[in-house]
Amino acid sequence: MTETMTGAEIVIRALADQGVAHIFGYPGGAVLPIYDALFQQNAIEHVLVRHEQGATHMAEGYARSTNKPGVVLVTSGPGATNAVTGLTDALMDSIPMVCITGQVPTHLIGSDAFQECDTVGITRPCTKHNYLVKDVNDLAQILHEAFFVATNGRPGPVVVDIPKDVQFATGRYVGPENVVHKSYHPKLKGDVDKIKAAVELLAGAKKPIFYTGGGVINSGPEATRLLREFAEVTGVPVTSTLMGLGCYPASGPQWLGMLGMHGTYEANNAMHDCDVMVCIGARFDDRITGRLDAFSPGSRKIHIDIDPSQINKNVKVEIGVIGDVANVLGDMLRVWRASGATLDASAMKEWWAEIDGWRARDCLFFRQSGETIKPQQAVKRLYELTKGPNTYITTEVGQHQMWAAQYYRFDEPNRWMTSGGLGTMGYGMPAAIGVQKAHPDALVIDIAGEASIQMCIQELSTAVQYNLPVKIFILNNEYMGMVRQWQQLLHGSRYSHSYSEALPDFVKLAEAYGASGLRCEKAGDLDATIRAMLDTPGPVVVDCIVDKTENVFPMIPSGRAHNEMLLGEAGEQRIDEAITDEGKMLV
Amino acid sequence: MRQPTGSAYFMDDQHPPLARHTLAILVDNEPGVLARVIGLFSGRGYNIDSLTVSEVSLETHLSRITIVTTGPAGVVDQIKTQLDRLVPVHSVVDLTLTGKSLERELMLIKVRGKGDQRAEALRLAEAFRARVIDATIESFIFEITGKPDKLDQFIVLMAPLGLVEVSRTGVAAIARGPEGMTG
Ligand SMILES: Cc1ncc(C[n+]2csc(CCOP(=O)(O)OP(=O)(O)O)c2C)c(N)n1
Ligand SMILES: [Mg+2]
Numbered sequence: 001m002t003e004t005m006t007g008a009e010i011v012i013r014a015l016a017d018q019g020v021a022h023i024f025g026y027p028g029g030a031v032l033p034i035y036d037a038l039f040q041q042n043a044i045e046h047v048l049v050r051h052e053q054g055a056t057h058m059a060e061g062y063a064r065s066t067n068k069p070g071v072v073l074v075t076s077g078p079g080a081t082n083a084v085t086g087l088t089d090a091l092m093d094s095i096p097m098v099c100i101t102g103q104v105p106t107h108l109i110g111s112d113a114f115q116e117c118d119t120v121g122i123t124r125p126c127t128k129h130n131y132l133v134k135d136v137n138d139l140a141q142i143l144h145e146a147f148f149v150a151t152n153g154r155p156g157p158v159v160v161d162i163p164k165d166v167q168f169a170t171g172r173y174v175g176p177e178n179v180v181h182k183s184y185h186p187k188l189k190g191d192v193d194k195i196k197a198a199v200e201l202l203a204g205a206k207k208p209i210f211y212t213g214g215g216v217i218n219s220g221p222e223a224t225r226l227l228r229e230f231a232e233v234t235g236v237p238v239t240s241t242l243m244g245l246g247c248y249p250a251s252g253p254q255w256l257g258m259l260g261m262h263g264t265y266e267a268n269n270a271m272h273d274c275d276v277m278v279c280i281g282a283r284f285d286d287r288i289t290g291r292l293d294a295f296s297p298g299s300r301k302i303h304i305d306i307d308p309s310q311i312n313k314n315v316k317v318e319i320g321v322i323g324d325v326a327n328v329l330g331d332m333l334r335v336w337r338a339s340g341a342t343l344d345a346s347a348m349k350e351w352w353a354e355i356d357g358w359r360a361r362d363c364l365f366f367r368q369s370g371e372t373i374k375p376q377q378a379v380k381r382l383y384e385l386t387k388g389p390n391t392y393i394t395t396e397v398g399q400h401q402m403w404a405a406q407y408y409r410f411d412e413p414n415r416w417m418t419s420g421g422l423g424t425m426g427y428g429m430p431a432a433i434g435v436q437k438a439h440p441d442a443l444v445i446d447i448a449g450e451a452s453i454q455m456c457i458q459e460l461s462t463a464v465q466y467n468l469p470v471k472i473f474i475l476n477n478e479y480m481g482m483v484r485q486w487q488q489l490l491h492g493s494r495y496s497h498s499y500s501e502a503l504p505d506f507v508k509l510a511e512a513y514g515a516s517g518l519r520c521e522k523a524g525d526l527d528a529t530i531r532a533m534l535d536t537p538g539p540v541v542v543d544c545i546v547d548k549t550e551n552v553f554p555m556i557p558s559g560r561a562h563n564e565m566l567l568g569e570a571g572e573q574r575i576d577e578a579i580t581d582e583g584k585m586l587v
Numbered sequence: 588m589r590q591p592t593g594s595a596y597f598m599d600d601q602h603p604p605l606a607r608h609t610l611a612i613l614v615d616n617e618p619g620v621l622a623r624v625i626g627l628f629s630g631r632g633y634n635i636d637s638l639t640v641s642e643v644s645l646e647t648h649l650s651r652i653t654i655v656t657t658g659p660a661g662v663v664d665q666i667k668t669q670l671d672r673l674v675p676v677h678s679v680v681d682l683t684l685t686g687k688s689l690e691r692e693l694m695l696i697k698v699r700g701k702g703d704q705r706a707e708a709l710r711l712a713e714a715f716r717a718r719v720i721d722a723t724i725e726s727f728i729f730e731i732t733g734k735p736d737k738l739d740q741f742i743v744l745m746a747p748l749g750l751v752e753v754s755r756t757g758v759a760a761i762a763r764g765p766e767g768m769t770g
Pocket of ligand 2: 398449450451475476477478479480481
């Protein structure tokens, strides 16, 4: 039996049938029929944001912390253009998202109507796929397809643009059961031959490493479990990208820390010196590889990825296995066990001894002395006082993001939300709100910078309205610190427009929004302030005044290889001599 | 300068050799699909030398797009894999790499002239197996099919004989042998 209903009702029904419980949105003329339908139902809870960019990051936080798609609803024109940053962010970080945009009525499309923009044109390069719905009878099918595309294969954002007349029109509803996609059938199982070859290559290694990424987390809890099992069975050291933190526990014995530009000494040296690298759900991004012609020069490489276009993109690999991480790791483990493979024990012992030598450099060492708070110390204390399986951390973008990645330690996946690929300042607070909506009883903290937080500060109002008790911990160095660091290292300490002038009083600002504000200026007050933050109900902003000129170390300067890392206090190099002219061309 | 990183902002003054590639792409015939395909070229600032699109299966509404482009092998391969992951794309083949493919193009060409010039144009047209599909006292329109370079050659010959305008379909290409592209 087919049911008929209005396009607006089809939207609500399709969302409910897809299991959507929460959506993040902002109304306007071109989505009024959908808002009317929302008003008349209880299945789906709508969170009213303050800016459409906020809605997209909330959906990202929601998705990243649950492995479910985040859903956004915005109006035509400015509503859609405001969503573009978050769509691009989700595309870069492979976050499943469905974004429904209103559009002017079909007959007005292309006429420069009020609040018209070419949404499918604008979002084509920043979505995994998008649709313009011209017929109400296609609407249900398209919405179900959108969820399929967003969540299957490499996840990503999908836009469904719905003209207002289609929302009013009456048409047939079809359920999600029989929706099969015509052309999109991502490959989930890895080729058996490739997997056997990969196991063989790994078994012959003397200095193997697992280089893991966000794909492990996207693949789901089973992938994480299998990765941990595979690591334990083989004894191979594990590092991870910024996006993959938590897939292998930071407290695990084989954990080397994050790799890449601000990765640990041990992780980067192990990447450089390894003889077999297994890249699992990562993509050889330029933050990871550093100088390409010197990237892990002596290793043979295995790359596991669900997206075939990632294989051999930046780095040529010996074996590319296309498939879902959980599937491929499951198969690899089976083959590993069935073939009775083991690594050469004495070689592994030597490899770990070498790694322990690098670990002994204690590359994340810093000195907290005096009352000026070192930002590293702030994150370290925050970690000690808030760690636990029910704590979720988001960040903005900048130095504080890197310190959070280095000093906050994650033992579980889906607890760490950060804008990796796009590096979007303003991501953290809305993402935290999205996480909190999905996990009402969790502790959700946005580790922020004083510049980034101002990019989506308006969402504090959303947190207050819905009583979402997110904690915003600002490492306030009065600088766009990451910009300042680069200017110091690469541009002769000419600090062009990187000083955070005319800052608001964040405590009063929080209070003005109806949230609570706390300030911490002395190292001795850190613990008490963090405890007060935890004890204060509702959203809290902590303005933590930190050392203004601290830099993030270790650092692989642009244009350098992994084994040419600069260390902070753990090393004694002169940073101004470390960067070549070639390196100055890079970001 | 060497290629020190994969960074987006690296000023790479290396010039890898460029080569001509013919790509065949099977897609769902739906709005926007061509824009998606073309976007992977235009977004990189790459030119498309030739483009043909037409529906090739009435029941399944599949269209076949043939694109001729010039670029470094690595980049063309990236474009190919990124085309392949587009949702409405069924399959992509680089016919240049698979070898043994046939290419044909159709051209309409208008030539205006009198006397000896006109006679000469007609003689050359015969030699090239071009057909006259329209004639006035002072002009011809020829229809000619062949490999793109044969068409180029014909244009060169017509230029001094009163060439007025040219319309070409772009390249249609197909691999030799019994196998076909699957949807
Ligand atoms: C939207 C956006 N604009 C510009 C940048 C470039 N950028 C990267 S980090 C940064 C400074 C961030 O300053 P702050 O939030 O105070 O963090 P800090 O580095 O001081 O910890 C800037 C401007 C960006 N990443 N995102
Ligand atoms: Mg700052």
